[in-house]
Amino acid sequence: MTEPRDYTANEYLAILAARQLKDGQVVFAGVGIPLLAATLAQRLDCPNLTILFEGGVVGALVEPGKLPPSTNDQRCTKSANMVLGSAEVLLLMQRGYVDVGFMGGAQIDQYGNLNSSFIGDSTNPSVRLPGSGGGNDIASLTRMIVAMKHEKRRFVEEVDFITSPGFLQGGESRRDSGLLSGGMYRVVTDLAILGFHEQTRRIEVLSLNPGVSREKLQDNTGIRLDFSPELSETPAPTQRELAELRTVDPERLFTD
């Protein structure tokens, strides 16, 4: 970005991600930016947001300055409504209790499929990535918001491996595969906010972050981009959002 800013790309990412949530929703959040953004949303405009973590936490209320190092650590449970087993909390998604899934992404393709398993061929990978964790379950069973860094190598026409399903090959293919609920809703990045076309289910740009042109976004994306007819500019972070974010993560554990 050309103009000077007083916030980091990851701070903006966390704020943009927080804005996607609505008060009253039930959200299943992964660690890192999603956990941070859900906590931020709770403290800003969504006091009745219910946060679930895969460690087995229902209705989390993460303490500012005490962010958990994973969603399976005791800090996740402090002031929560309930602790369950991990299978039980994942099954809440299958039963349909969860509105939104909220995750980070390593590699994404034109239909919102995510890869966190292999770079290269799965039988002889050049990099063995950490894998699904709860990612596949969240992507299979909820409407998904993905927060990720916008880099050309992370946005590819086709992922090497579908760990967590988006709309698979587009159109009706997700439903045809047996995934009857959920699907990709938003991809939030430090450059833009993206959604998916109603029929084709292909990724499309909904708004450009301040100072980002169509050309710049395309240059940083390995997918040929479609732009929504209602393309807008994403509002910059407000002082209120930044102040609250820095209260939640004063050590910049996830926002450096």
Added chain:
Amino acid sequence: MSEGQVESYDRLRERMAQRDRSLREKVMTLEDAVALVPDGASVGIGGSTMSRTPMALIWELIRQRRRGLTCSRCIVSTDGDLLLGSGVSDHIITSWFAQGILWGLSKVMRHRVEGLGKIYEEWSHMAIGMRFRAGGMGVPFMPMRSMLGSDLVPLRPETKQIDCPFTGEKLLLVPALNPDVALIHVQRADPFGNAQIDGLQFMDIDLALAADSVILTTERIVSNDQIRREPHLTKIPFLSVDAVVEVPYGAAPHECYGQYEPMMGHLNAYVEQVNADPVDGFERYLDEYVHGCESWNDFLAKIGLHEIVGATQHGRSIYND
């Protein structure tokens, strides 16, 4: 049992019938408990990520130079490094394998899996849970609605896709997982194996019921009378437990709910050393912190008093208002 195959119900019941499920004392030393795990066994591991990892048992498996274990756990972190890197295990069944979200990819895992043919068998998190649950229920599989459509299905030929006989909907069946041995660390247990788990229980109850034997380590051994005063706190029944070992700080350097948080100084130093050199750096870690210790307490002493007290302060603070 060969991998990916489901044990027949006859075999499952036969193994159960051979177990002594009586109310009896099972307290033993760490060395004797680990001696119950044979080479080549399938081993389920309790806790998740950096929480309630049965680390003293893993540490002792490395010291006894156990080989050929197939290890399963819902999510694996530095414990996976230790099992795979030490040669104790050449096959890890899990949903996520890195050192921890703060550090990124495990170079120890990458080196062994990408270059040396060791196996990281990936499932979704819920699939691991459903596999232990089926095992614990005594049924050969559980149906589920995730993993469908993804490349995890072709990656895992052990799964079966069916059309539901009631609704016609597509479902994925995942096979039961009945490990030979489960290793589980808890906050309190009595000498018979009645175990109390504070806070997050992860998949430990299903795992304990699924396994053909259970080795417990516990922060404290308490009396059976104490257990009987609050039976609603018992999460794992003595029936399923075969060995009980009292190991204070038995999950270090990982956390144990309400007792201590992860010992981040030790873990940061570990990650820095092994990622700089995933072969020699890792060997040096084992030499210093596993083989080079007289006892588990000696290992704790090497982690250091300051770090342990700090982690304990954080751990206990979960109960503060």
